[in-house]
Amino acid sequence: MAGWHAAAGARTVLLPQPQSFCAGVERAIEIVEEALARFPHPVYVRKQIVHNLHVVRDLADRGAVFVDELDEVPAGATVVFSAHGVAPSVHQEAAGRRLRVIDATCPLVTKVHSEVRRFARRDHQIVLIGHAGHEEAEGTLGEAPERTRLVQTAADVAALPDIDGPVAYVTQTTLAVDEVTAVVAALRERFPQITGPGSDDVCYATTNRQRAVLAVAGESDLVYVVGSRNSSNSVRLVELVERAGKSARLIEDVTGVRLAELAGATTVGLTAGASASPTLVARIVRSLRRLGPVEVVERRVATETITFNLPRELAS
Known part of the structure; x- marks a missing residue:
């Protein structure tokens, strides 16, 4: 008392x-709800559909089965990919297992994936500003793993090896704007000719x-x-x-x-x-x-x- x-x-x-x-979260939740209404159960979801315990518990109570990897999903079943996006290798694995895939990747994350593919086609080395281990960063890195490096801080930029040829950067969508600004400044100092996305990646x-x-x-x-x-x-x-x-x-x-x-x-x-x-x-x-x-x-x-x-x- x-x-x-x-x-x-x-x-x-x-x-x-x-x-x-x-909007991206609302869309992802609606996608799982619609999948549960339209397709035979169970409907599987790879990773947490969004990073919130209450959302995941609510959808699980309604019949969604959350898994970490696709090998936990029976061949031919329905699986929803989370709002954070996945690497192309995950799509390939799903096709090999004949899974019905519904992709709930936020369109603004899809934009970043597209930027990575575009820079890779133009033979750029790519720096991703993001958090190691975060699902969004892992999915983005998977678009061009052989030519993409991850940094989180200005100190990480200083530790990058010298890069020959054109360099570009992209950004995880959920970072602090002030921190991104500091890292981008460090990148521009280190690589004066670096190219950035056409519009901000932080959503x-x-x-x-x-x-x-x-x-x-x-x-x-x-x-x-x-x-x-x-x-x-x-x-x-x-x-x-x-x-x-x-x-x-x-x-x-x-x-x-x-x-x-x-x-x-x-x-x-x-x-x-x-x-x-x-x-x-x-x-x-x-x-x-x-x-x-x-x-x-x-x-x-x-x-x-x-x-x-x-x-x-x-x-x-």
Whole structure:
């Protein structure tokens, strides 16, 4: 009870907008839902369809079977590829196993894959700015593995070997914009003739959520970011707030809210990564209301109107 009394009281909750699901995530979830409605069960999904535990559990409850690799999928079955994209070798393996493939790769990730193929055809050596081990980075590297190198920091750029011939770079879509800017500057210093993508690879949703959380961070005693630990865009939001000198915590859902840290926090920022449901945010607001009156204030920096069509296998 002592913890409850310390945390109790009126507070303001700042909701930066946009937050929560982006168009690519909504499309990926809808693809699995449609596959479950149209095709014989079980419907398999390679990797997590999006990086959020609640989304995966909900779809699993409805009949989706999540696997790590295609050798876990029976020949001839239906399999959905996640929003993060896959290497061409995965498509080849699926064809060899006669799998019905429905590709839920976000169109903005597909754009990056296309850029890699285009640079490879032009005989460029390619630098991918991304996080080692992340599914999106692995899929992108697989487009031209013999000529693509991965870097994450300016120090990684300094460690690259000398490269003869033309050099190009592409970027994972879920990185922090300020960090990408620093790495690109290091690349341009190291390789003055380097070529970049025609338009930014960091996606609009990632950029908007970063701008939005910074719009409330300065006024907040604490910022909660709702998202899973393997969600790159959610983790970047936490890091961005911390680089701005404010306290931030990544929480999976309302169970991550701690009474002790709310003591003295009269203004709380509350956002969600692009793969986290807005329902999770609403539950946290309801929980905070049990501690006292809550004024919810939205701060909108952009309005998102983008939608993506379903793949041709589900278009009719």
